[in-house]
Amino acid sequence: MEMGLERDARRAADRIAEAESVTIISHIDADGISTESILAQALARAGISVTSVFVRQLEPMAMRHVPKDDSLKLFTDLGAGQQILLSDHGLDADDVLIIDHHVSQPCGTAYPQVNCLDFGITRMSAAGIAYLVAKAIDPANADLAKLAVVGNVGDMMARENCGLVGPARDIVQDGVAYGNIVVQKPDLNCYGTSTRPVHVCLGYCDDPYIDGISNSTTGALRFLEKLGVTLKNPQGGWLVWEELPFDDRRTIISALAQQLIAHGRETDRLLAETYIFPDEPGRTVLRNASEYATLLNACGRWAKPKVGSSICCGDRGDAYRDAEYMLAHHRSVIRDLLQYILDTGVTELSHLQYIHTGDRFPDTIVGIGAGMALSKLNWRKPIMVLAVMVDEPEVIKVSMRTNEWAIARGVDLQGALVEASAAVGGAGGGHRIAAGAFIPHDAEEEFIDGVNRILKRQFAPADTGDS
Ligand code: C5P
Numbered sequence: 001m002e003m004g005l006e007r008d009a010r011r012a013a014d015r016i017a018e019a020e021s022v023t024i025i026s027h028i029d030a031d032g033i034s035t036e037s038i039l040a041q042a043l044a045r046a047g048i049s050v051t052s053v054f055v056r057q058l059e060p061m062a063m064r065h066v067p068k069d070d071s072l073k074l075f076t077d078l079g080a081g082q083q084i085l086l087s088d089h090g091l092d093a094d095d096v097l098i099i100d101h102h103v104s105q106p107c108g109t110a111y112p113q114v115n116c117l118d119f120g121i122t123r124m125s126a127a128g129i130a131y132l133v134a135k136a137i138d139p140a141n142a143d144l145a146k147l148a149v150v151g152n153v154g155d156m157m158a159r160e161n162c163g164l165v166g167p168a169r170d171i172v173q174d175g176v177a178y179g180n181i182v183v184q185k186p187d188l189n190c191y192g193t194s195t196r197p198v199h200v201c202l203g204y205c206d207d208p209y210i211d212g213i214s215n216s217t218t219g220a221l222r223f224l225e226k227l228g229v230t231l232k233n234p235q236g237g238w239l240v241w242e243e244l245p246f247d248d249r250r251t252i253i254s255a256l257a258q259q260l261i262a263h264g265r266e267t268d269r270l271l272a273e274t275y276i277f278p279d280e281p282g283r284t285v286l287r288n289a290s291e292y293a294t295l296l297n298a299c300g301r302w303a304k305p306k307v308g309s310s311i312c313c314g315d316r317g318d319a320y321r322d323a324e325y326m327l328a329h330h331r332s333v334i335r336d337l338l339q340y341i342l343d344t345g346v347t348e349l350s351h352l353q354y355i356h357t358g359d360r361f362p363d364t365i366v367g368i369g370a371g372m373a374l375s376k377l378n379w380r381k382p383i384m385v386l387a388v389m390v391d392e393p394e395v396i397k398v399s400m401r402t403n404e405w406a407i408a409r410g411v412d413l414q415g416a417l418v419e420a421s422a423a424v425g426g427a428g429g430g431h432r433i434a435a436g437a438f439i440p441h442d443a444e445e446e447f448i449d450g451v452n453r454i455l456k457r458q459f460a461p462a463d464t465g466d467s
């Protein structure tokens with residue numbers, strides 16, 4: 001029996017097949033870029049003419065990039081929460097197809113949409129849905145499962161369960177069957193297993209927090225040296241995790257588990273399922289899903305989403321060189337941003353912690369900083385980062401992040417930001433766990449208070465349950 005999401009994907013495929021030409025309007029992050037590249041390739045293979053436009057967010061100013069022509073407008077990884085803007089732009093239901101995983105904010109026009117949330121599927125990104133549409137267009141598109149995995153991992157859909165689950169996991173299986181995905185299970189739950197020396201990889205890992213190793217590459221190196229495993233190749237260069245022999249990896253993992261236990265910590269997040277791409281060269285960020293996703297984020301969030309898209313479509317020449325350059329830049333600014341948040345400190349309200357980064361960092365990356373800072377701050381309070389939009393100084397960009405602990409207690413950041421931003425004449429959207437908004441700069445204080453009040457209300461049933 002075909003499940004509901006696949007049925008909707010098939011309907012979308014039929015609608016696309018009828019179109020003379022298609023404009024894809026997609027989001028600039030790793031998920032938005034992989035989504036666009038899946039659909040652009042599937043459509044090109046089907047002989048449908050396609051043009052792509054990337055926007056950092058669907059807001060009134062961005063709508064001018066949506067052409068007023070006869071093409072079918074495919075809104076991907078955005079649109080569900082901004083249907084009112086589509087209608088204000090004069091788009092009819094027949095002109096539009098939304099492929100999204102954000103919470104819907106419906107309007108007077110019933111736009112056709114494929115959205116995993118309609119079926120209670122929360123651990124699935126837009127690229128996963130796009131892949132289902134591509135597969136409904138032609139089952140031969142199974143090679144694109146790899147890009148769907150990049151999008152899913154990039155949107156942190158594998159985070160909570162240390163691997164993809166449900167329909168997103170089924171997509172992995174398509175890639176395994178096709179031959180361009182290898183699942184490593186169990187593998188080390190650390191970032192950088194294809195490119196970083198093992199001690200650097202471990203030193204940067206703080207989920208789980210490993211005493212003596214997390215935040216200390218020298219501590220990590222000392223730990224590894226005591227285990228007697230070979231850490232360098234015959235030429236004297238550091239090996240990366242992926243290159244270590246199986247037995248050495250097992251030795252390290254069991255020593256790490258003992259280290260966690262010795263410090264009274266849980267071991268359940270030490271291992272994860274990871275996704276390796278055997279068709280990509282070793283020791284490059286293209287080699288596994290999470291590093292590939294960072295490369296795409298580096299392109300998109302620094303205004304070169306098309307470079308990321310070219311990479312997804314197989315360009316390993318100029319685009320790849322550009323992207324590597326942007327990745328280095330992206331990493332260093334993210335590091336500065338995280339340090340800035342930790343050094344400056346946040347202001348704590350009863351149910352919220354926030355910081356204003358002014359015009360120091362671009363609005364496209366503050367959400368990433370918020371997510372990284374949360375685990376190092378008071379993780380019980382949702383975090384908000386406010387930033388000035390460089391090209392629109394009257395507008396403040398707001399990014400919020402929380403975690404599964406708070407979600408289980410009733411927190412819903414999408415709900416909170418939609419309500420609080422509407423009250424000050426702004427607009428917001430996203431997910432329970434991660435959401436964003438734009439607000440007028442003179443409404444900041446009122447808005448922050450409003451969000452704190454809404455969070456207090458959301459936490460209330462669980463707070464009372466505790467006492
Ligand atoms: O920008 P940031 O990374 O904080 O966005 C978090 C989530 O909120 C994303 O899913 C984004 O699409 C969504 N968002 C939104 N409306 C905004 C800003 C962000 O729906 N105005």
Ligand code: C5P
Nearest residue numbers: 029031155156157159367371401433434
């Ligand atoms: O625009 P969009 O949907 O892509 O943004 C999703 C955001 O939610 C990402 O920045 C991602 O890091 C964040 N997220 C998270 N924890 C999760 C799932 C998503 O912080 N468990």
